[in-house]
Amino acid sequence: MAVYIVKRFFMMIATILIIATLTFFLMHSIPGSPFDEERTTNPTIQANLEKYYKLDQPVAVQYVYYLKSIVTFDFGPSIKKPNETVNSLLARGFPISFELGMITILVAVISGVTLGTFAALRHNGFIDYMAMTFAVVGISVPNFVLATLLIQQVAVTWQLLPPATWSSPLHMILPTLALATGPTAIIARLTRASMLEVLTQDYMKMARAKGLTPFRIVVRHALRNALMPVVTIMGTMLAGILTGTFVIEKIFAIPGMGKYFVESINNRDYPVIMGSTVFYSAFLVFMLFLVDIVYGFLDPRIKLHRKDGDV
């Protein structure tokens, strides 16, 4: 296990390095510079600015500075927001985005698994049909459509909940709902499918023959095995939810990372683009690593420290 974690750690670093390099060169291959729109800038000032941000130097040299900034985790000042550094933007925006993402994941997993389990236990019954209808709708409707619909109906027409911002738990309900519906639907469908398969296994019959309580049979024997595919898609789903937060933040005017991220790309605010990309990819790679660890705990047959399993 320890060997595996160390190995994975180095692989994570390699992954992040590749992402960082790709981002850097892609960014520099886009025509234009951060100062394009500022027509009033006189050439001398612009030259000074470029010197200040080291933009006058060859790309290779800039790349080295960039790598240094990653290692020291100091991405320097933002070009467009002179009073801010990338780190201060991250420190302010990320916790909010993280909160939104985590609440969404939590809601999606809990409600998705519950829904899928009940649907499987009442296979072809009323609950099953209701849950699967919901799932189809949930998967088909994009979150930005759902978000605007929710604002229109719940916040504007019925005036039940606040339409925007992230200032109290009450404000969190609509954005979370908009963002979590899709993942909930996917998890519910997946849980139902794998649960149906698990329920026909011999060990389930054996568990019933032992005279165990129905709760124990479902939770301890069935669910644990049925959750494998759910854990597998959790990794990619996390990525989806993280990018989803950008859109949802924009719609609900939530001051998270998403706003700065999108703005920074439009403005060619190089330090912010690179800082947030590296930060987000590091975060995502780490979450994927966690998912793999959980996988190993759920299924003892998966040996994390060895590639070729010997029984």
Added chain:
Amino acid sequence: MNEHQFDNANALVCNRNEDLDRQKGKNRKTVSTEKVLTVEELHVSFKTFGGEVQALRGVSFELYKGETLAIVGESGCGKSVTANTIMGLIPQPPGRIKNGKVLFKGKDLTKLSKAGLRKIQGVDISMIFQDPMTALNPTLQIGEQLTEGYRTHHKVSKANAREKAIEMLELVGIPNPEERLKQYPHQFSGGMRQRIVIAIALICEPELLIADEPTTALDVTIQAQILELFNEIQEKTGVSIILITHDLGVVAKIADRIAVMYAGKVIEIGEKREIFYTPQHPYTKGLLNSVPRLDLKEEELQPIEGTPPDLFAPPVGCPFTARCPFAMDVCDRVYPETTHLTKNHAVNCWLQDERAKLVFT
């Protein structure tokens, strides 16, 4: 059936002698007359898209304390449905117990609630499944799988349950039980897993053990060991066993009595020697003749021609009629009454009727 086939059956008898007498080091163990289980006129059906399958159509038998009753028959004859019905594992729907009783300790198991059944499942009646590779949950330590039933039913501490589990693993012959408790099913071989399945079934000291094809999925060498284990356990604990199998070799080794099932009915039942030496039903005879044997030439192997009847619309008369070499007009129309030949030997066949002699002379 011609004369040649009868000779064949006699030859079988002589060869089986050895196997029959070797069992348990004694010819016939003393079985008490105390009834553990009585199955009466059990009718079980399953609803499917194609219609209703009448899986059991009036199964009756009794089981005495400390004996092994083997239920034999072809695939689809209702052996496993019988086992699952006794165990209360028939999913309802699509299954339905239409008629009949399963009397255990004075209670009719078919009438019990789910909660009532749980008090019996795993405690008084246990079951062993066919394939040990799939009967154990791959994600739980075998220690937990062993003790969970015991702890549910006896409300004992973890430590006590662990002790009991170690004791059970020793009983079924698994070395280093303490270390093994922490392992997962994939760390055991097939034979070892079946031993664990047996240990799980026995941990609450049940009075009745239902073994559904317990050796079918195992290597021949392991089969012999597991059968030996059944004998040992029965001697030690006095448990009654219902053994479901289509393997007559297994039956010869450990059964005391044999019930032959065909198309959802018990067509012949008797002590092992009676069934092997003096089978009365043409189907039983055919079953014995169709066992491949090393000491007979290939062409002397006598398969039963044809296939069992469709249980969507089972025949009114004897279901074996279409395949029976002795079929008479009456067979197709009326199901034969039970004829009791000896105390334990009973058969449902028109050939036992006095008037049948007139037909075949």
